Amino acid sequence: EVQLVESGGGLVQPGGSLRLSCEASGFSFSSYWMHWVRQAPGKGLEWVSRINTDESSASYADSVKGRFAISRDNAKNTLYLQMNSLRAEDTAVYYCVRDQLHYADYWGQGTLVTVSS
Amino acid sequence: ESVLTQSPGTLSLSPGDTATLSCRASQIVNGNFLAWYQQKPGQTPRLLIFGASNRATGIPDRISGSGSGTDFTLTITRLEPEDFAVYYCQQYDNSLTWTFGQGTKLEI
Numbered sequence: 043e044v045q046l047v048e049s050g051g052g053l054v055q056p057g058g059s060l061r062l063s064c065e066a067s068g069f070s071f072s073s074y075w076m077h078w079v080r081q082a083p084g085k086g087l088e089w090v091s092r093i094n095t096d097e098s099s100a101s102y103a104d105s106v107k108g109r110f111a112i113s114r115d116n117a118k119n120t121l122y123l124q125m126n127s128l129r130a131e132d133t134a135v136y137y138c139v140r141d142q143l144h145y146a147d148y149w150g151q152g153t154l155v156t157v158s159s
Numbered sequence: 160e161s162v163l164t165q166s167p168g169t170l171s172l173s174p175g176d177t178a179t180l181s182c183r184a185s186q187i188v189n190g191n192f193l194a195w196y197q198q199k200p201g202q203t204p205r206l207l208i209f210g211a212s213n214r215a216t217g218i219p220d221r222i223s224g225s226g227s228g229t230d231f232t233l234t235i236t237r238l239e240p241e242d243f244a245v246y247y248c249q250q251y252d253n254s255l256t257w258t259f260g261q262g263t264k265l266e267i
Contacts, residue, residue, distance in 0.1 A: 077257065087196075087204065087247055089257040101255045104160075137203065144251035145194035147215070149203040 044068040044148045046138045051153030058128050058157070064121040064138030064150055072116035075141035078123050080134035081152075088134070091123065092141070106132075128157045161186040161252050165260035172238055173267065180233040180263045182248035187228050192251035195224055195233045198262075199244045207246075208233065235265075243267050 050062040062078070078090040091112040092101045100112050111124040121138055135152040142148075162185040172178055182193070191211040196204040206215040208224035211231055221236045235242055248260040 079257075079259075086245075086262040087198075087249075087259040089249075089259060092255060092257070099255065103256070142209075144192045144257075145206060145209045145249065146196070146204070147206055147209075151203060 044140070046140065046148060046150035048136065048138050048150045048153035051136065051155045053156045053158065054128055055159050056129060056157055059124070059126045060128065060155060062123040062125065062136055062138075062153060062155070064123075066119045066121065066138075066140075069140070071114075071119040076112075076114060076121045077139040077141055077146065078112060078121075079137045079139050079146070079149075080132075080155075081137070082131075082134040085134075090136070093121070125155070128155075130157050133157050160254070160256075161188070161250060161258055163248055163250055163258050163260035165246075165248060165263045167263060168261075169264045169266060171266050174238050174240055176238050178233075178235040178238055178242070178265055180235075180246055180265070182226075182231045182233070182260050184229045184231075184250060186252070188231070188250050189253060190251075191227055193224075193226070193231050194249045196247045196249065197242075197244050198247065199241075204247065238265075240267075 045067045047065045077092045093112045109127045113122045137152045138150040139146040140148040164183045166181045193211045195208040198204040212224045245262045245264050247262050
């Protein structure tokens with residue numbers, strides 16, 4: 043059974059940093075591109091970032107470019123999102139998502155990030 | 160960067176009706192890399208349709224996707240109570256990024 047379990051969310055002050063993790067199981071993690079997608083409270087889905095299988099390529103939404111960094115450890119079956127210079131508008135549930143030929147076939151349950159003083 | 164615009168924002172229907180949801184892209188969606196998701200309150204999104212018209216595993220044939228180029232449609236016939244949710248379209252583009260539409264709320 044495919045499972046994606048996010049962790050690392052919480053309350054952080056504006057300007058602060060947070061590192062999210064997503065532990066994958068039930069599939070060959072190293073064979074799949076992975077993404078982070080977020081959803082602000084009561085709002086729609088927003089794509090955040092993507093990484094390919096060997097970390098040689100990553101993409102970011104304009105809203106997080108230069109502040110967030112996606113990475114992965116295939117030996118640990120884990121995806122990461124390092125978030126720096128956090129802003130109030132980054133408050134959201136962050137989902138770890140598996141990419142199946144350019145669409146999302148599995149989603150984690152999400153981890154809530156709240157940026158507030 | 161391509162933008163996806165979904166309409167209507169809210170669709171009010173009754174069980175047994177047919178729902179027609181639209182997703183329009185500001186640029187041609189290459190390869191028809193267009194997907195639809197359903198999200199119920201408190202739940203994670205669920206994949207319904209990929210490649211514009213292919214049903215995901217376990218999705219009933221009451222739910223269908225169509226379209227190409229810039230105009231795509233999700234059709235749900237014989238609406239059941241569990242179909243009332245928010246629906247999002249999503250595209251993949253050549254810059255290796257994803258874009259989501261703003262969502263359509265299907266309500267009773």
